[in-house]
Amino acid sequence: MKVSAIIFWILGVFFVFAATLYAFWVDWTEWAGIPAIYALAAMSWMIAWYVQSTDKRHGLGPSDDVDGEITEYAGTYGTFAPSSWWPLGVATACALIVTGLAIDWWILLLGVVAGVYFTYGWVYEFSRGKYAH
Known part of the structure; x- marks a missing residue:
């Protein structure tokens, strides 16, 4: 999960950079896209914080192991009703x-x-x- 947290931290920085560049490109006149891209950065950082705090509680996962295999992810991911409307x-x-x-x-x-x-x-x-x- 450490890799996932790092990816989301980097995505947040990218979205801040992209929003600022976009804002200068449109001379800070377009008020729908600029806050939306900044909100993407905030949401990326929220996901990164959550993944990082969850990682502290659960320790290393299969994605953090350099020699990890896909089969290590096998198991139950949740309980789902077979036919839910x-x-x-x-x-x-x-x-x-x-x-x-x-x-x-x-x-x-x-x-x-x-x-x-x-x-x-x-x-x-x-x-x-x-x-x-």
Whole structure:
């Protein structure tokens, strides 16, 4: 994970450099792209900090071993329901929210309500129903 943290620290520095260069290129007049690229730098640094702090707790991983093999990554990466419809509902709710931003407020509200419902269902999927444990 040390390699991943270093990559994200470098990406953050690159995005700061790119945002500053872009800002000088457009004479600091374009106020959508400049903050967005600076936000990319901030997000890269947040990921780098998280990966670095997680690395301190867990120690060396397979990616840090010079002689590491791909098979060392084998194992369980999470628990997933075999046939879950909740992600489709969340995606539909997100589409309704974006459509509501473009068209009218009532579609936005419908999307927010659907988003809360489907997110709640997805989070508590393993607490009730077929896959309860």
